[in-house]
Amino acid sequence: MKTTAAEIAPQLAWIAVDWGSSNLRAWGLDKHDHVIAHASSEKGMLSLKADEYEAELHRLVADWLPDSGQINVMVCGMAGARQGWREAAYLPVPTRLDQLSQGAVIPTLSNDRLRVHLLPGLSQTRSASAHFDVMRGEETQLAGLVADNASFSGLACLPGTHAKWAMLASGAVTQFTTYLTGETYQLLARQSVLQHSIGSDDLNDSACRDAFIAAVSEIHKAPATFSSRLFGLRAQDLLDGTLPPGKARSAILAARLSGLTIGLELSGACHACPASEPITLIGNQVLCQRYTLALNAIGYQTQYVDGDTAVLAGLRLAHQALKT
């Protein structure tokens, strides 16, 4: 990666931006789509008014710009939400992932050096086989799968606060489902009666890993027991003489809570996938490793795509589509 503005500006061809709720990451790319610059800030949708986006973007990338010409900026994520910079309305599924830029909106800027394209999210209305759902940002990571394989088909999972599962067929999202897994875990671990029992959550320890896997399998087999297994963590903390004391105890219970919440997600999400097909995990490595552990435990194989790699590939696909 180039280190000085003087080196970047002559080669800059376009800019990729992932603009989420709580932060913003920008990459400068050359004409071969190689990353030559990177910048980030903590100014996400939740801390910006609509008229503050342009200045924030300019603050981050102004040094990269060549002396003349207009630079395309491909933006995915919450900047395109109704509460963001300007709304890029959801595209209803099924949607081909190489056509996201057709739904992009171009905000009017005071500075004509940048031409910003806010990519749309995806929506799904209720039908016999589907439920209301929305995504914004994850569709661009999914598009990254299609950038490398135009006819990509299969089940993809993006773990996180609101985990997304999408079925892709020949490069299009046909159906998707969001699970409130990460948020539910955080609320239960930090704000419920369980907060007294739940410690730090790290699967490097083998007892924690075992507890995690056992909980995943248990809930995958019997999702109806989820709510009672939650209180069971508190009771186990009070009664189980076989658990170690102190931090080791609360770490095992944390691993078990994680296994229960992820197991509930998997029991809802995996039935659509034949066990012979690998599930594609997209996201940060540690969390995806946790999902791999869980999925392997219930008989599924996975393949992994780094989240940043995916979003950059998806933005590249959208940028390429501008030219056609």
Added chain:
Amino acid sequence: MKTTAAEIAPQLAWIAVDWGSSNLRAWGLDKHDHVIAHASSEKGMLSLKADEYEAELHRLVADWLPDSGQINVMVCGMAGARQGWREAAYLPVPTRLDQLSQGAVIPTLSNDRLRVHLLPGLSQTRSASAHFDVMRGEETQLAGLVADNASFSGLACLPGTHAKWAMLASGAVTQFTTYLTGETYQLLARQSVLQHSIGSDDLNDSACRDAFIAAVSEIHKAPATFSSRLFGLRAQDLLDGTLPPGKARSAILAARLSGLTIGLELSGACHACPASEPITLIGNQVLCQRYTLALNAIGYQTQYVDGDTAVLAGLRLAHQALKT
């Protein structure tokens, strides 16, 4: 009920107390076990140190006491917890509910006018068919069923923040399970991404009632979908053109969230019960009516016992056992 201390004192035979986490209710009873006095305070376990319980109790009941003699005070609930007045250790199930007073502890008081019996809770360790669990307070409400029918058998449910389901056989609790239903609802409705969509929850409106029943049935059939149906509430709020706007909209979504959380509980709890046997609901009337609506929707019958009536009957049973 008597209104003056002068009328109460000559007739007072014993005192019943339900001492929970956040409040305390005391009743004075005559020798026929009729309630002749009532008092309450907001001083529950969470706001009292161990050495403050006696003074708080005395403050509430001192006026009721006759000039001489010692009065038995039967206490259930969190006052007997480790963090309470003095610990009354859990009795392991199976436990006959007419024998709770055998596990009572009698704290040493500075005032010898009262003889306090702190009743124990129940615990359950892990086995092939059961999971770790605890209850404290609810066992005395269950004992109320046995006070009127010594050989009571059947499935009983005490809805609430931590809903308890207990299987009773011939007057004994053989197994029980706690569901984190009420607490999960509150966390999701008030502190999750759903807080923007969830309004006041009242089933008097028929659209809300229908949404509640539909959600119960949906999750009872497919508990694995629970986590995705949660996020679906947010998506439905964004996308569903058939819902009314404003408060009517958020009330329907609140009813639906309630149906999802209660439905998950029922999918875990009801399979043990033949649909031909009524499920006994114990608690406050409005909440038990909601559970009746939910249980009827999935094919179960209910019978209702008022929560205060149950706890008083349970404390009476424990008081009677002192004499034998």
